[in-house]
Amino acid sequence: MSVRQGREFLSIPGPTTIPDAILNAAHRPAIDIYAGSLIALTASCLDDLKQIFATRGRTYIYAANGHGAWEAALCNVLCRGDAVLVLESGRFASAWGDMAAMLGVEVATLAGDWRRAIDPGALEARLRADAGARIKAVLAVQIDTASGVINDIPAIRRAIDAAGHPALLMVDTVASLAVVPFEMDGWGVDVAVAGSQKGLMMMPGLSFIAAGAKAIDAHGRADLRTRYWDWTARDGDEHYMKYCGTPPEHLLFALREALDMVLTEGLGQIHRRHAHLAAAVRGAVARWAEGGALAFNIRAAEERSNAVTTVLMNDGFPPDPLLAYCRDKCAVTLGIGIGDLNGRAFRIAHMGYVNAPMILGTLGVVEMALAALDLPHEPGGVQAAVDVLARSVPA
Numbered sequence: 001m002s003v004r005q006g007r008e009f010l011s012i013p014g015p016t017t018i019p020d021a022i023l024n025a026a027h028r029p030a031i032d033i034y035a036g037s038l039i040a041l042t043a044s045c046l047d048d049l050k051q052i053f054a055t056r057g058r059t060y061i062y063a064a065n066g067h068g069a070w071e072a073a074l075c076n077v078l079c080r081g082d083a084v085l086v087l088e089s090g091r092f093a094s095a096w097g098d099m100a101a102m103l104g105v106e107v108a109t110l111a112g113d114w115r116r117a118i119d120p121g122a123l124e125a126r127l128r129a130d131a132g133a134r135i136k137a138v139l140a141v142q143i144d145t146a147s148g149v150i151n152d153i154p155a156i157r158r159a160i161d162a163a164g165h166p167a168l169l170m171v172d173t174v175a176s177l178a179v180v181p182f183e184m185d186g187w188g189v190d191v192a193v194a195g196s197q198k199g200l201m202m203m204p205g206l207s208f209i210a211a212g213a214k215a216i217d218a219h220g221r222a223d224l225r226t227r228y229w230d231w232t233a234r235d236g237d238e239h240y241m242k243y244c245g246t247p248p249e250h251l252l253f254a255l256r257e258a259l260d261m262v263l264t265e266g267l268g269q270i271h272r273r274h275a276h277l278a279a280a281v282r283g284a285v286a287r288w289a290e291g292g293a294l295a296f297n298i299r300a301a302e303e304r305s306n307a308v309t310t311v312l313m314n315d316g317f318p319p320d321p322l323l324a325y326c327r328d329k330c331a332v333t334l335g336i337g338i339g340d341l342n343g344r345a346f347r348i349a350h351m352g353y354v355n356a357p358m359i360l361g362t363l364g365v366v367e368m369a370l371a372a373l374d375l376p377h378e379p380g381g382v383q384a385a386v387d388v389l390a391r392s393v394p395a
Helices: 020-026 039-052 067-078 092-102 120-128 153-162 213-219 249-265 267-290 320-330 358-371 379-392
Strands: 009-012 058-063 085-088 105-108 135-141 170-171 193-194 206-211 294-295 307-315 332-336 345-349
Touching: 009 358, 020 206, 020 249, 020 307, 039 206, 039 249, 058 067, 058 249, 067 092, 067 170, 067 193, 067 206, 067 213, 085 092, 085 120, 085 170, 085 320, 085 345, 092 105, 092 170, 105 120, 120 153, 153 170, 170 320, 206 249, 249 267, 267 294, 267 307, 267 358, 267 379, 294 358, 307 379, 332 358, 345 358, 358 379
Parallel strands: 009 332, 085 105, 085 135, 135 170, 170 193
Antiparallel strands: 058 206, 193 206, 294 307, 307 345, 332 345
């Protein structure tokens, strides 16, 4: 017996739900790649990405996922033998560092806790110890979707400045752009990377980079540059080279619609919407956690992200039965635990094209699963979420 017939809910932290308007925008014939409207489309998307990143720097579009943007960022500003410092707070900064190591970059890691945000004080101390300024870049993730943490990027910038260190600050905003505030120029970020499939509500396949003046200066000395990722070629007048070949036309049609939707709703409203829906999820999880089977992975409330909530299952309560029940009985797909949390956690995404009914429906299914599987929990999580939204969204 199941009650899964109907629209499926994809509650994973990427790809997120794609609006029909974006799907429809991509559903059209191909057009000339050398002239006319496609050139104007590229220019408009690059300009509007500057608004989303909050930068006056340069922007780039790649036919790649977020890992491609990682590699592009590294190749365009670093030299073989350079050192970078990875700020661990989950899975993804470390994975970015692994990519740097494969490119011939020396990688040091500021060890972190998968249940806490990056410690700016520890970063400052580590950079003060780098007397010869061998570290050329600091790699950080604003929101890590494995751990569910949000890192304080302005505090990280202040730590670098307090140490008097010249390293570039490079930030992964894949899970945070168009979800929570990000002010590239205002926060002193030198390179930011993002992807299409999370806050921007698109299908996977595009990634983006924003580069500030300090990064562009480093680019002039970089010897890891390759033909495909190279910013110099993409900055040229030839439109074909802005994609190093045939442009991903249909993804660009979708991107144009996505940017229009973001700018129409407004970044401030988007940030508030995500904050309210995340608070509702946290209200439900806090209530359930009183029963003993589960807990927030991120210990400090202020360090829990507005993009995804990672729920840690306590010893003796594996998450697989709950994940299977939600998926097979109710057509709600939750995120699995990944990295160090594989087999120990599940994740509830609340980013992108998501509203109150979608969140409350997902939470209702999770509470239904907890009850059906007889997992120790305090009932009333859904009501707690409703109460949070009723207070934050007044009549």
